[in-house]
Amino acid sequence: MEDYVLRAVEIxxxxxxxxxxxxxxxxxxxxxxxxxxxxxxxxxxTLIKVISGVYQKDGGIVEYDGESVEKLTPIDAIKRGIQxxxxxxxIFPNLTVMENLAINSELVENRKFVNWKHVREIxxxxxxxxxxxxxxxxxxGNLSVADKQMVAxxxxxxxxxxxxxxxxxxxxxxxxxxxxxxxVIMELKAQGIAILFVSHKLDEVFEIADRFTxxxxxxxxxxxxxxxxxxKKFSFYMTGREFDNAxxxxxxxxxxNIIQVKNLSLDGFYKNINFAVKGGEIIGITGLLDSGRTxxxxxxxxxxxxxxxxxxxxxxxxxxxxxxAAINSGIGFVPEDRLSEGLFLERSIGDNIVISEIxxxxxxxxxxxxxxxxxxxxxVSELTIATxxxxxxxxxxxxxxxxxxxxxxxxACEPKVLILNGPTVGVDIGSKHDIHSILQKLANAxxxxxxxxxxxxxxxxxxxxxxxxxxxxxxxxLDTNDxxxxxxxxxxx
Amino acid sequence: xxxxxxxxxxxxxxLVIIMVLWAVFMAITRFSxxxxxINFQTMFAQFPEFxxxxxxxxVCMITxxxxxxxxxVANTTAIASALLMRSIGGDTGTMAVFWIPILFLxxxxxxxxxxxxxxxLITTFDIPPILVTLGMGELFTxxxxxxTNGAAISDFPKDYAYVVNSRFAxxxxxxxxxxxxxxxxxxxLTKTTxxxxxxxxxxxxxxxxxxxxxxxxxxxxxYIISGICAALGGMIMLANYNSARADxxxxxxxxxxxxxxxxxxxxxxxxxxISGVILATILVRxxxxxxxxxxxxxxxxISLIWGAVLLFVMVxxxxxxxxxxxxxxx
Numbered sequence: 001m002e003d004y005v006l007r008a009v010e011i012x013x014x015x016x017x018x019x020x021x022x023x024x025x026x027x028x029x030x031x032x033x034x035x036x037x038x039x040x041x042x043x044x045x046t047l048i049k050v051i052s053g054v055y056q057k058d059g060g061i062v063e064y065d066g067e068s069v070e071k072l073t074p075i076d077a078i079k080r081g082i083q084x085x086x087x088x089x090x091i092f093p094n095l096t097v098m099e100n101l102a103i104n105s106e107l108v109e110n111r112k113f114v115n116w117k118h119v120r121e122i123x124x125x126x127x128x129x130x131x132x133x134x135x136x137x138x139x140x141g142n143l144s145v146a147d148k149q150m151v152a153x154x155x156x157x158x159x160x161x162x163x164x165x166x167x168x169x170x171x172x173x174x175x176x177x178x179x180x181x182x183x184v185i186m187e188l189k190a191q192g193i194a195i196l197f198v199s200h201k202l203d204e205v206f207e208i209a210d211r212f213t214x215x216x217x218x219x220x221x222x223x224x225x226x227x228x229x230x231x232k233k234f235s236f237y238m239t240g241r242e243f244d245n246a247x248x249x250x251x252x253x254x255x256x257n258i259i260q261v262k263n264l265s266l267d268g269f270y271k272n273i274n275f276a277v278k279g280g281e282i283i284g285i286t287g288l289l290d291s292g293r294t295x296x297x298x299x300x301x302x303x304x305x306x307x308x309x310x311x312x313x314x315x316x317x318x319x320x321x322x323x324x325a326a327i328n329s330g331i332g333f334v335p336e337d338r339l340s341e342g343l344f345l346e347r348s349i350g351d352n353i354v355i356s357e358i359x360x361x362x363x364x365x366x367x368x369x370x371x372x373x374x375x376x377x378x379x380v381s382e383l384t385i386a387t388x389x390x391x392x393x394x395x396x397x398x399x400x401x402x403x404x405x406x407x408x409x410x411x412a413c414e415p416k417v418l419i420l421n422g423p424t425v426g427v428d429i430g431s432k433h434d435i436h437s438i439l440q441k442l443a444n445a446x447x448x449x450x451x452x453x454x455x456x457x458x459x460x461x462x463x464x465x466x467x468x469x470x471x472x473x474x475x476x477x478l479d480t481n482d483x484x485x486x487x488x489x490x491x492x493x
Numbered sequence: 494x495x496x497x498x499x500x501x502x503x504x505x506x507x508l509v510i511i512m513v514l515w516a517v518f519m520a521i522t523r524f525s526x527x528x529x530x531i532n533f534q535t536m537f538a539q540f541p542e543f544x545x546x547x548x549x550x551x552v553c554m555i556t557x558x559x560x561x562x563x564x565x566v567a568n569t570t571a572i573a574s575a576l577l578m579r580s581i582g583g584d585t586g587t588m589a590v591f592w593i594p595i596l597f598l599x600x601x602x603x604x605x606x607x608x609x610x611x612x613x614l615i616t617t618f619d620i621p622p623i624l625v626t627l628g629m630g631e632l633f634t635x636x637x638x639x640x641t642n643g644a645a646i647s648d649f650p651k652d653y654a655y656v657v658n659s660r661f662a663x664x665x666x667x668x669x670x671x672x673x674x675x676x677x678x679x680x681x682l683t684k685t686t687x688x689x690x691x692x693x694x695x696x697x698x699x700x701x702x703x704x705x706x707x708x709x710x711x712x713x714x715x716y717i718i719s720g721i722c723a724a725l726g727g728m729i730m731l732a733n734y735n736s737a738r739a740d741x742x743x744x745x746x747x748x749x750x751x752x753x754x755x756x757x758x759x760x761x762x763x764x765x766x767i768s769g770v771i772l773a774t775i776l777v778r779x780x781x782x783x784x785x786x787x788x789x790x791x792x793x794x795i796s797l798i799w800g801a802v803l804l805f806v807m808v809x810x811x812x813x814x815x816x817x818x819x820x821x822x823x
Contacts, residue, residue: 303702323705333703341703346763355693356704358686366684404802409704 003030005065005162005194006051006082008128009381012059013046020046023060024220026213028163031192033185033485034192037200039238040398043218044198047248048165053077081162085152087171093141100140101155110472126154126212130184146177153184157193164188165196170204171426173455174289175492179242182208200428202234215239231380246442247480248462256280258317258448259331259417261300270472273309277417277448282439284313284459284480285452287469288458290493296469297421297452301333302326313416327356333412334403336421341396342406350390353408377410382440383429400431407438418442421452436462456485466493504757508772510656514774517781523786531781534665538658539669540778542567542742544771547749547756548678549719551663551770554641555682556712557762558615558622560719564745565633566607567727570600571737572637573632574653574728582650589674593656600724607633608720612713626716637739647736648656667729674725676748679767680784709767742797752777754810765796773813 006028011022021043028034038044049055051062053072061068064080091100100481102119123136140148149169156164170178185195185208185251199205206226207211208452213223214237222237222344235243260276261375270292277283287293296306300311312318313329320326326333335341344352354361361371376390383404387397403423409419423439424432439462443449453459459466460480468476476491526532546563553560574596582588607629614625657666682688682770689727690711694701701708726745731737756773758765784790784798 044721322707323702323706327705335703340697340699342700344763345702346692347696348692351689351693355690355701355706358689362686367679367689374788 004028004063005030007063008047008051008060009063010060011047011050011057011062013043013055014049014058021050022216022218024218025223025273026051026220028194028196028224029211030162031189031194032210033189033195033197033208035197035199035205035212036215037198037205037212037238038215038298039200039233041217041432042215044215045167046218047200048084048196048214049169051077052082052165060150079161081160083156083159083161083163084165085116085149085156085167085169091140091148091152091155094139096137097134097143098136099150100151101126101158114397122158126158129157130154132184144177145172146174146180146423147259149173149181150184161193161195163196165198167198168200169197170199170201175489176288194236200238202231203353205229205234213493214238220294223226237427239428241430243429243433248282248436248443248464250280250282250443250464252280252444252446254446257312258314259450260312260315262295262312264299264306264311264312266292266295266299266304266306269304270469273469273474275467275477277328277450279446279448280443282443282451282463284449284463284466285469285491286454286456286466286488287453287475291469291492292472293452293469296423297333297336297419299417300326300450301331314340327413327415330414331415332413332415332418333407334410334418334420334423334430338399338402338426343402345395346393348391349380349387349394349397349405351383352394352405353379354412356409357412375412379412383408383411384434398431399427400434403427403431403435404438407435413443415447415449417450419450419452422455423451423453424455424458432458456488459488460485502757502769504648504768504769505772506760508755508776509784512776512779515780519783519786523783526786527783529626529779530663533639534660534663536634536778536782537668538665539667539733540774541667541708542726542729543666543745543748543752543777544671544774545722545729546745546780547673547752547770547774548674548767549722549726550749551753551756551758551765552678552682552691552715552759552765553622553626553719554760555695555762555765556691557698557713557760559760560611560626560716560723561748562607562611562630562633563719563723563726563747563749564742565630565637565743566604567722567730568741569633569640570603570727571639571731571741572640572646572739573603574600574731575591575641576735577652578649578700579646586650588650590652590656593653596653597725597819599789600728604721604724606720607723608717609713610657610718611720613660615716616709618713632738638809641739642702642736643739645736645738651735652822654732654735657729667732670725670729674722675767677773682767687714692763695764713771744799747796747803748777748799751799751806755806759810771778783803787808
């Protein structure tokens with residue numbers, strides 16, 4: 001018989017009549033790296049909460065180390081060696097690293113007074129376990145996301161964890177940090193600790209996982225060894241749809257450049273950037289998080305105006321020193337952080353769509369209600385935003401639909417150039433595919449599209465050329481037909 | 494766009510219920526003293542003072558800001574206008590009627606300058622509105638004190654107070670001024686793109702910037718509107734008291750915030766209706782007048798009552814909007 005650290009068999013869970021988990025099974029072997037994948041709302045998080053004792057199951061069996069447990073509390077789960085690292089890490093930003101590491105054991109031992117020497121000792125042991133180097137007295141809030149995650153991992157290890165569950169651990173990490181995280185995960189595996197890795201990123205699953213389990217709409221769809229999985233199957237299991245991942249071939253490229261950037265510089269961020277985009281073209285700009293790619297995007301939209309160099313729109317030199325100037329020159333910008341920069345979450349879908357073109361929807365200086373509503377309806381149907389009512393708040397929608405709102409907002413301004421910074425971050429596969437086809441359609445209608453992204457498959461699939469930034473400079477401009485992802489990574493690093 | 498009828502709005506509903514309850518209570522206990530034409534005329538001549546200030550605070554609060562300078566601006570406007578009238582007509586002399594619109598233009602100018610300064614400091618130096626306007630309020634009060642040596646000015650032509658204190662078809666002129674401003678603001682807030690835009694800024698200033706709104710320009714405009722409202726409030730005070738002094742109406746700062754919150758404007762910004770604020774203004778006046786009809790309750794209790802009501806409304810809002818708050822925390 002195989003040695004399972006955790007078996008959750010035919011688990012059922014209902015929320016006020018809605019079946020969140022429909023007899024799903026998840027089995028994790030001792031010391032394996034297991035990937036749990038699925039679209040948003042597929043039941044991944046619910047299952048994790050059942051396993052860790054946050055929710056009580058409505059049916060099925062949960063076995064820890066072969067021992068069936070009927071009722072479980074979070075403390076029981078911790079005592080049985082189950083540790084969950086949530087996306088927000090559940091850490092205290094205003095405490096030091098040491099205090100964060102020690103706080104749980106202090107709580108478990110129920111001490112009233114703090115023995116600082118003891119605390120320092122256990123904290124040191126914890127970071128030594130994974131060879132993590134950090135100043136124990138640093139305030140946690142000042143650490144990078146990756147370091148915070150390491151602290152959370154260290155804390156998990158302090159309880160003789162047998163299984164560590166990581167909920168989408170790579171979402172906020174740069175490529176380099178993901179590499180470091182994977183190294184730590186491999187080390188944990190070598191120490192016999194099983195990892196349940198929740199992710200919907202295909203490349204990560206292939207890189208790290210031994211086995212996988214995929215859920216869709218609360219049901220188990222597939223489970224097996226990662227060797228037996230490929231791109232196509234993965235997307236199909238996740239979405240139930242077949243995608244054609246064909247590389248985009250532009251069909252309607254104009255002769256002249258729509259936007260051209262000449263020797264553009266912003267002191268301290270990037271220097272002497274040159275590139276040009278024709279109408280009908282999609283180009284990619286990629287680089288590591290600190291490569292200056294985000295600042296370049298902000299400059300093109302006037303939020304962080306460049307300090308020298310030229311931007312030519314349709315051959316004419318254009319000063320872009322404010323978002324208004326950018327919009328007036330025909331530039332639209334889908335920002336990196338959809339939730340805080342792209343959307344007014346509490347406001348209606350409709351208000352979000354028309355806010356940037358509202359000055360056009362007027363009659364004699366007043367808002368023309370009829371035009372306003374017509375414009376909203378137009379974009380809701382054009383981009384197939386799935387909502388029963390455009391008066392609902394934008395926060396009620398899924399990531400993919402929210403991104404469509406942001407797209408609609410810019411398309412409504414009829415831009416000549418559309419710049420997208422991380423257009424599909426946090427968007428599920430189905431919507432990602434839809435957003436890509438929207439962008440391709442826009443390009444074919446004559447728009448110049450710039451995708452800024454570190455999602456290389458995305459860049460390879462959509463862009464005809466890619467500008468690679470490194471340390472604020474162009475490290476290479478490549479034709480995506482001639483190269484492999486590997487080569488881009490080599491240039492990026 | 495939400496299409497809710499007047500009574501469906503839960504803040505408005507709450508206000509109407511309180512108002513009806515209070516009206517019934519007054520009818521039972523003090524009918525003959527409360528329900529008189531003259532009493533209502535008095536109330537409608539008084540509340541425009543702080544009603545105008547509240548309208549200004551409301552617009553700022555919609556952008557998730559606040560204006561604590563309203564009383565300082567109002568008093569200084571009243572003082573400056575009084576001084577101007579004195580130099581026109583001498584200390585007891587008369588003043589031609591055509592000066593009155595000029596006086597109002599003068600007041601609007603002072604309000605514009607005050608508001609523009611507030612807006613400029615808030616947007617250019619990124620100082621929180623609460624601090625900028627607190628400082629500006631002190632600054633204006635200080636100007637008022639310097640201009641008057643701290644004393645009240647009442648030796649100026651009486652024509653102004655006479656005109657503003659009169660009634661037009663039984664309706665106090667003060668109320669007519671308030672109503673005009675309220676109508677203009679209502680149109681601005683609901684029918685213009687500016688109104689829509691400041692609601693969006695109040696929801697998320699960052700997203701507004703990323704959407705290409707001219708956030709700084711819009712905020713400066715907002716504080717100018719508030720400054721003008723405050724200055725007009727000062728002009729009403731000048732007429733009502735027939736004198737001007739740097740420390741009149743000091744409790745109006747708290748009272749205007751109370752009214753705005755009571756009227757359903759979210760202190761977090763992005764939400765607010767002028768109908769609610771007007772209703773709350775009238776309610777506060779009716780409550781205070783009603784309380785005054787009970788001689789056993791000293792007017793010393795008024796601050797205590799307003800403070801308690803303000804805190805109570807906030808707590809009530811917390812409970813009625815808890816679901817929204819929980820969503821935000823995620």
